[in-house]
Every structure is written in C-alpha cells, then in structure tokens.
Amino acid sequence: MTMLLQTMAGSPFGGAEEFFVRLACGFQRAGIDQHCVVRPNEGRNPVLAANGVSFDELPFGGRLDLRTPWGLRQQIKKHKPRIVLTWMNRASRMTPSGDFTKVARLGGYYKLKNFRDCDHLIGNTKDICDYLVREGWPVDRTHYLPNFVDAVPGTAIDRAEFNTPSDAPLILGLGRLHENKGFDTLIRALADVPGAYLWIAGAGDLKDDLLKLSGECGVADRVRLLGWRRDVANLFATCDVFCASSRHEPLGNMVIEAWAHGKPVVAQASQGPVQLITQGESGLLSPLEDASALAGDLRTVLDDKVLSDTLSANGRAAFEANFTEDVVVARYKAFFDEVAR
Incomplete structure (x- = not known):
C-alpha cells in the first residue's frame, strides 16, 4: 500500500x-x-x-x-x-x-x-x-x-549575453506571455524608468505583441524577452529588482521566489501579491493598470538603496517563516x- x-x-x-x-x-x-x-x-x-x-x-x-x-x-x-x-x-x-x-x-x-x-x-x-x-x-x-520555492542561490549571468550594460539598473519579470501577467503595463512603465533594462523570462502567444509595444513605447532597445528559463535562481542573482506585474495572480509565487533570493519586489496590486506583501515593508504595491505609479515605485526602489535593502530583508524573513x-x-x-x- x-x-x-x-x-x-x-x-x-x-x-x-x-x-x-x-x-x-x-x-x-x-x-x-x-x-x-x-x-x-x-x-x-x-x-x-x-x-x-x-x-x-x-x-x-x-x-x-x-x-x-x-x-x-x-x-x-x-x-x-x-x-x-x-x-x-x-x-x-x-x-x-x-x-x-x-x-x-x-x-x-x-x-x-x-x-x-x-x-x-x-x-x-x-x-x-x-x-x-x-x-x-x-x-x-x-x-x-x-x-x-527553491532558495538555493544562483550565479549571476553575464549581462552581455543579452546585450545589457553591466552597470544598468535591471528589472526582472517572470511568467507566461499572457494578458494576465500584465507585461504590457510593465513595458509602458519602463518608458518612465530612464536607463533601466527589462528582462522578461517566459513563453507564450503574446511575444510579438510585446515586442511591438516595446517599439511603440520607445523602449525596444531596453527590453529583452528571454523565453522560458529553468535557471530562475541565476536570473534573480543578476537583477536589481523583481516586478510582479500581473493584473490577475491568485498566488504570486514569483513574489515568494524573489523573497527567497533576497530581491526587492514591486508588484501590481493583484490578488496574490496583496495577500503576501505588507506595503512598504516587504514590497511596494502599485494600483492595477497604472503604468505611471508602477514606474514611480520601480524608480523609488532603484534609487533608494536603504529601502531596497529593507524590502529585501523583510521579504526574506517572511519567506523563512512561512514558505x-x-x-x-x-x-x-x-x-x-x-x-x-
């Protein structure tokens, strides 16, 4: 039996x-x-x-x-x-x-x-x-x-592999290239985060639409679509901030992964992230569909090292206690x- x-x-x-x-x-x-x-x-x-x-x-x-x-x-x-x-x-x-x-x-x-x-x-x-x-x-x-989630530390990827300057602020997004994941809002937000690059790891039917939107928003030179990746720990080791941009996300497993790897989190206020994140303590929550607010939160985390470190430490503590x-x-x-x- x-x-x-x-x-x-x-x-x-x-x-x-x-x-x-x-x-x-x-x-x-x-x-x-x-x-x-x-x-x-x-x-x-x-x-x-x-x-x-x-x-x-x-x-x-x-x-x-x-x-x-x-x-x-x-x-x-x-x-x-x-x-x-x-x-x-x-x-x-x-x-x-x-x-x-x-x-x-x-x-x-x-x-x-x-x-x-x-x-x-x-x-x-x-x-x-x-x-x-x-x-x-x-x-x-x-x-x-x-x-x-798996908390085994990864190894930073050489950013040159994806034509990304080593000193540029790097935002990471993860998930299927699907409407629910809100990558369109994230790409629009990137237009108001000067100098930052965006890596999106995921596969799906919206790849061409997202590439087209990147061009329309004037950020095509700063957006990299990596396809589906299994080396998530390495991606977290490489980025400066993780953005959970979903407009519909029951859990927000990606938030927990970012916490586990000690990265600050900025998220749209969908169901899962709202349940997980304590605003201003373990992450920043932006109103849904507000690219300007999302851009502001990303700039804040990238510009404020003390806040970034605080969000990372509190997120890691939440992970260790519960996940x-x-x-x-x-x-x-x-x-x-x-x-x-």
Whole structure:
C-alpha cells in the first residue's frame, strides 16, 4: 500500500507544474511513500527521476482519451493509495474516486464541477479557500496549504549575453506571455524608468505583441524577452529588482521566489501579491493598470538603496517563516495524517 498517489495533467510550462515537481521531490526527501502519474515532459520528468520520485506517464488527453482513465484505475489498483492528490481540472476529472481519500490541490478560482467527488480541497492561498467556501464547499473540508520555492542561490549571468550594460539598473519579470501577467503595463512603465533594462523570462502567444509595444513605447532597445528559463535562481542573482506585474495572480509565487533570493519586489496590486506583501515593508504595491505609479515605485526602489535593502530583508524573513520546503512539507504531512483513510 502506498501512502500517496499524485496525478498531474500539466502544461509544458507553468508555475503550478514547477511547484508540483518541487513538492514531489520535497516529499521524497521527507520520506513520504508516494507514486506519481504525469504527462510526458522532457523538462520535468528527468528531475523527478533524478530525485528518486517514482512515476508513470499517461497522456491526460481530451474527451476521446480512454487510455488515461483506464491507466489511472490500474495505477490505483496496483498501489492501493491511502490518499490520491490531483493537480489540474483534467487530472481530477479523470481520476476516479474509491477506497481512499481523494484530494484536489487548487491554485486558482476554478469551478467546482470538476471536484465534486473529492473529499477535501486544498487552496494555496487563503483567498482561494474563502472562494471555495463561498461557492458552497464545506469549511471543514477546505484547507490552506501554501507553496514553497527553491532558495538555493544562483550565479549571476553575464549581462552581455543579452546585450545589457553591466552597470544598468535591471528589472526582472517572470511568467507566461499572457494578458494576465500584465507585461504590457510593465513595458509602458519602463518608458518612465530612464536607463533601466527589462528582462522578461517566459513563453507564450503574446511575444510579438510585446515586442511591438516595446517599439511603440520607445523602449525596444531596453527590453529583452528571454523565453522560458529553468535557471530562475541565476536570473534573480543578476537583477536589481523583481516586478510582479500581473493584473490577475491568485498566488504570486514569483513574489515568494524573489523573497527567497533576497530581491526587492514591486508588484501590481493583484490578488496574490496583496495577500503576501505588507506595503512598504516587504514590497511596494502599485494600483492595477497604472503604468505611471508602477514606474514611480520601480524608480523609488532603484534609487533608494536603504529601502531596497529593507524590502529585501523583510521579504526574506517572511519567506523563512512561512514558505520554506521544511515548513510547507511539514504542513502537508500533518494534513495527510489528518485525512488519510
């Protein structure tokens, strides 16, 4: 009998997908008996293997995919888990219920129809948990368990690799090139942050639109789109300030990552950053869709070394208190002990 079976139907890239890998590896280091069922992925699955995580692959395809539901039933029959933890709507929908505790982990404000046969739901922010209760999910089966991030220090990248002066102020943005991430607002703000360069690490359909906007705003010579990167620690080691520019961000995992790596944070006041950041202490929050205010906050942090160091130190303290691997894995272990059949 296996303590935990995890089913993950993730995209090729994404924050939830990256956290799944960190959590599975953290469970392995903590001695939790687990097996995972995942989509084929050349980036993530070798990391699972290198950390000793046992897994099998299934396609998690569309409505005509009969192989995955059958395969999941076989995995459950083989491993006889006490708990099944599902990731993503599709994984939860395809994973049958049975003689085990079925749990879904939610990182957003998703419709509950895909989770009706679950015994418990995990929200990775308190606001998501409040949303679940408002939608009718029982309070006693709603649980807040936050993410953790990797705090291993990176090595600064040679800025010349991306045609960036070594002495220029450097702003970092991370995330999918999607409307929700607000990179358009950040690029508009850059026009009012003289001399600063902007690196955006992420992939998505808006690449051409963002390049066009950079030209229209007169900052094309100071914007670098790096594509999807796995060396996030190195990017943080290179930048001067991190900007969480999302207009819609349930968690703001990137804020926690910046804290872990000792970087000051400027953010638009979307859901996640507002819950995480104490204004003026662990970061600066700008009103949504206000490029001028965002530019002002970025200039303030770049120009005020004392403030920058204060924000960095307080952010790091918040990370160590709430979002380290040891803290979060211990909370998951306590949750598993509580709900396991």
